[in-house]
Amino acid sequence: MGLTNEHVQQRLQEKFGETLTDFQEPYGFLTFTAPKELNLKVLHFLYDDAELRFQFLTDLTAVHYPDRTGEELAVVYHVHNLVDNIRLRFKVFINIETPDVFTATNLYASANWMERETYDFYGVNFVGHPDLRRILNVDEMDYFPMRKEYPLEDETRIDKDDEMFGRGGHYDYGNTTDEATGSTVPESEQQKDTYPV
Amino acid sequence: MSLPELHKNHVRLPDGSIEKTTTTLNLGPTHPATHGVFQNILELDGERIVSAEQTVGYIHRAFEKIAERRPLYQITPLTDRLNYCSSPINNMGWHLTCEKLLGVKTPKRVDYLRIIIMELARISDHLICNSVIGVDTGAFTGFLYVMQQRELIYEIYEEVCGSRLTTNIGRIGGFERNFNDIAFRKLEQFLEEYPKVLKEFENLFKRNRIFMERTIGAGPISADRALNYGFTGPNLRAAGVDYDVRVHAPYSSYEDFEFNIPVGKTGDSYDRFLVRNDEMWESLKIIRAAYQKVQEFKGAEAEVFHADVPEYYLPQKKDVYTKMEALIYHFKIIMGEIDMPAGEVYHAVEGGNGELGFYLISDGGRAPFRLHFRRPCFIYYQAYSELTKGAMLSDAIIVMSSLNLIAGEMDG
Amino acid sequence: MARPVRFNIKEKELESPASYMGEGFSATKLEEVIGLARKNSIWPLPFATSCCGIEFMATMGSHYDLSRFGSERLGFSPRQCDLLMVMGTIAKKMAPVLKQVYLQMAEPRWVMAVGACACSGGIFDSYSVLQGIDQVIPVDVYVPGCPPRPEAIIDGVMRIQDLVGKEELRRRGSDRYKELMISYGIQ
Numbered sequence: 001m002g003l004t005n006e007h008v009q010q011r012l013q014e015k016f017g018e019t020l021t022d023f024q025e026p027y028g029f030l031t032f033t034a035p036k037e038l039n040l041k042v043l044h045f046l047y048d049d050a051e052l053r054f055q056f057l058t059d060l061t062a063v064h065y066p067d068r069t070g071e072e073l074a075v076v077y078h079v080h081n082l083v084d085n086i087r088l089r090f091k092v093f094i095n096i097e098t099p100d101v102f103t104a105t106n107l108y109a110s111a112n113w114m115e116r117e118t119y120d121f122y123g124v125n126f127v128g129h130p131d132l133r134r135i136l137n138v139d140e141m142d143y144f145p146m147r148k149e150y151p152l153e154d155e156t157r158i159d160k161d162d163e164m165f166g167r168g169g170h171y172d173y174g175n176t177t178d179e180a181t182g183s184t185v186p187e188s189e190q191q192k193d194t195y196p197v
Numbered sequence: 198m199s200l201p202e203l204h205k206n207h208v209r210l211p212d213g214s215i216e217k218t219t220t221t222l223n224l225g226p227t228h229p230a231t232h233g234v235f236q237n238i239l240e241l242d243g244e245r246i247v248s249a250e251q252t253v254g255y256i257h258r259a260f261e262k263i264a265e266r267r268p269l270y271q272i273t274p275l276t277d278r279l280n281y282c283s284s285p286i287n288n289m290g291w292h293l294t295c296e297k298l299l300g301v302k303t304p305k306r307v308d309y310l311r312i313i314i315m316e317l318a319r320i321s322d323h324l325i326c327n328s329v330i331g332v333d334t335g336a337f338t339g340f341l342y343v344m345q346q347r348e349l350i351y352e353i354y355e356e357v358c359g360s361r362l363t364t365n366i367g368r369i370g371g372f373e374r375n376f377n378d379i380a381f382r383k384l385e386q387f388l389e390e391y392p393k394v395l396k397e398f399e400n401l402f403k404r405n406r407i408f409m410e411r412t413i414g415a416g417p418i419s420a421d422r423a424l425n426y427g428f429t430g431p432n433l434r435a436a437g438v439d440y441d442v443r444v445h446a447p448y449s450s451y452e453d454f455e456f457n458i459p460v461g462k463t464g465d466s467y468d469r470f471l472v473r474n475d476e477m478w479e480s481l482k483i484i485r486a487a488y489q490k491v492q493e494f495k496g497a498e499a500e501v502f503h504a505d506v507p508e509y510y511l512p513q514k515k516d517v518y519t520k521m522e523a524l525i526y527h528f529k530i531i532m533g534e535i536d537m538p539a540g541e542v543y544h545a546v547e548g549g550n551g552e553l554g555f556y557l558i559s560d561g562g563r564a565p566f567r568l569h570f571r572r573p574c575f576i577y578y579q580a581y582s583e584l585t586k587g588a589m590l591s592d593a594i595i596v597m598s599s600l601n602l603i604a605g606e607m608d609g
Numbered sequence: 610m611a612r613p614v615r616f617n618i619k620e621k622e623l624e625s626p627a628s629y630m631g632e633g634f635s636a637t638k639l640e641e642v643i644g645l646a647r648k649n650s651i652w653p654l655p656f657a658t659s660c661c662g663i664e665f666m667a668t669m670g671s672h673y674d675l676s677r678f679g680s681e682r683l684g685f686s687p688r689q690c691d692l693l694m695v696m697g698t699i700a701k702k703m704a705p706v707l708k709q710v711y712l713q714m715a716e717p718r719w720v721m722a723v724g725a726c727a728c729s730g731g732i733f734d735s736y737s738v739l740q741g742i743d744q745v746i747p748v749d750v751y752v753p754g755c756p757p758r759p760e761a762i763i764d765g766v767m768r769i770q771d772l773v774g775k776e777e778l779r780r781r782g783s784d785r786y787k788e789l790m791i792s793y794g795i796q
Binding site: 225226227228229232233234254255256257258259262263274275277278281282325341344345347348351361362363604605608 | 663666667671697700710736738758
């Protein structure tokens with residue numbers, strides 16, 4: 001009798017009750033949501049339990065959902081039971097104003113850099129992490145680039161013309177107002193007095 | 198003059214002014230032995246390493262952010278540049294992820310052709326890693342010999358997709374064109390020439406006393422620590438754990454093939470070398486079996502090279518000019534206006550370095566809402582400081598090259 | 610006792626530079642001689658960061674052999690090399706390192722940008738990638754491609770050889786060169 005998704009779900013619900021929500025199985029992969037205070041307890045339970053034995057952390061990452069106010073950032077853990085060959089994913093939603101989650105580095109050594117990367121990209125503060133600083137981006141960067149509000153390109157570059165790339169540009173050709181002068185006519189089409197006759 | 202008299206003229210520094218007893222050595226991002234850009238700041242006590250601190254990110258190209266802008270088929274060139282020594286594996290992994298999301302089942306012939314290409318890529322990756330371990334111990338000859346065989350592999354890729362290194366090979370659902378006779382002939386030539394070259398290469402290193410003394414005991418790791426650090430791939434198998442994604446979660450019809458998983462004992466550099474070497478022999482076995490199976494398809498079945506995915510697979514030009522649906526799909530694909538089904542999927546393939554995972558969240562738009570690459574190099578490089586504690590400086594170099602660290606995959 | 614040679618038997622006459630020939634001597638400009646000597650013995654520094662570095666390894670291999678052009682000895686120390694070949698993406702984190710390596714090279718030095726990422730940022734128009742190394746160091750030859758074929762890299766080396774062979778002796782001290790260096794912030 002192998003370990004099945006239903007059995008794992010049953011054990012989790014026995015242990016944690018109603019605090020774990022939203023059990024789904026997209027493409028056969030058991031997924032659920034846990035509250036942020038319990039993330040370490042869930043990981044420990046999955047690790048220490050003699051039957052469940054999820055002792056391999058495959059992945060740790062975050063997702064930014066700008067539309068879910070109050071729960072914008074989701075930290076996603078993928079764990080794997082190598083012996084019974086079953087995988088599990090669970091998400092922990094946190095507020096973007098106070099993105100604090102407990103760190104998993106004491107349990108899994110691989111979580112060290114994965115949490116640093118998540119901090120670097122999304123600003124998730126892992127409480128108790130031995131060395132939480134930027135890993136992939138330059139140290140002087142003062143924003144968290146993977147959040148949805150920041151653009152992909154470097155805004156300060158001068159050699160690429162955003163108009164040609166189909167983005168940027170100031171005018172929508174008649175539909176917007178120039179903030180400085182209050183006119184609705186693009187600058188190139190304005191009649192200037194200095195224009196030679 | 199006696200010694201005390203000599204010392205009378207030496208400058209005496211006040212006691213306690215030199216606190217540091219270790220030397221800091223920057224094995225910087227540009228270094229001949231670091232094959233890729235990552236930095237190690239080592240604290241040395243003489244020749245022994247006391248501690249090592251790693252800095253990565255010198256080639257961070259923001260793949261995950263770029264991917265949030267592009268439709269699925271435009272992300273394939275990005276995946277090429279992850280582990281660029283074996284880029285077809287990355288491409289196939291991405292296509293398999295997309296096919297999982299879209300619910301596409303590929304025909305058997307496509308699966309077998311994919312296996313041939315992926316195993317060729319695995320051979321190509323392991324050849325670089327093993328020959329570079331040789332170069333770092335001072336044995337340059339092996340490297341030059343096997344580069345010649347990699348040229349053969351490149352020629353096979355060129356016949357199928359047109360490019361050598363960053364291949365962008367295959368499409369969602371199959372391949373862009375059928376493998377022609379020239380490709381199969383080159384494959385046969387490879388299958389004939391390569392075993393002799395590999396045997397010669399193996400003989401240069403396997404029982405070579407200098408090589409063995411340099412690599413045995415360099416950077417050992419136990420199976421428990423390796424699992425805790427998230428090791429996968431040849432590095433984990435060298436530590437004794439036989440976890441291979443091709444066997445645990447078979448994709449692309451790997452379950453039809455019989456192959457062994459070579460496993461080491463101590464997890465040191467010699468075991469990693471041997472595991473990769475044996476994996477190359479296993480890959481050769483798989484390619485032979487797959488090629489035989491491909492040749493068994495006859496007639497109309499031998500012309501099948503892609504599944505039917507009209508929304509993502511560009512239709513043939515002759516259909517575009519004559520049929521209406523093909524014209525519409527051609528337009529929509531090129532203009533990038535196809536919407537994906539919503540959902541989240543995680544798919545992993547066995548890359549050259551281990552479990553390469555793709556975590557794709559789609560909200561029903563044309564580009565992914567979030568795409569995350571589970572990059573094996575990034576995860577196991579953390580263990581480097583533990584692997585080199587107490588080792589000598591030259592061992593640190595060997596450990597770095599035997600871990601097969603590819604900077605493109607590490608930073609992504 | 611020589612084996613019968615089958616390949617590469619067509620001999621190519623190399624032109625000697627314009628010179629005044631006499632019996633046992635030929636007099637030509639110093640620039641020409643120095644250029645000739647320099648261009649056939651370039652010591653490259655492969656600054657290989659990513660995929661283009663693997664294509665460079667293939668170029669150094671026996672199939673495409675870069676050492677035919679005199680570049681047999683690759684140096685990894687900037688103090689000893691003439692040609693800085695930047696191959697691969699340069700991220701903003703790496704740019705100061707690249708500039709420091711360039712500054713450590715002694716004159717005369719040439720720079721070759723191999724690959725689309727080194728030329729202009731390549732396919733990575735993102736916040737972390739430097740859009741071309743000519744934002745930090747002056748570049749002599751650009752080799753486009755992603756990755757460029759080994760033949761293209763060799764073509765780039767041949768263009769560098771043209772530049773090296775025809776360079777004026779006084780170029781590195783001239784005002785125009787000094788302005789170029791100042792525009793990059795290099796004294």
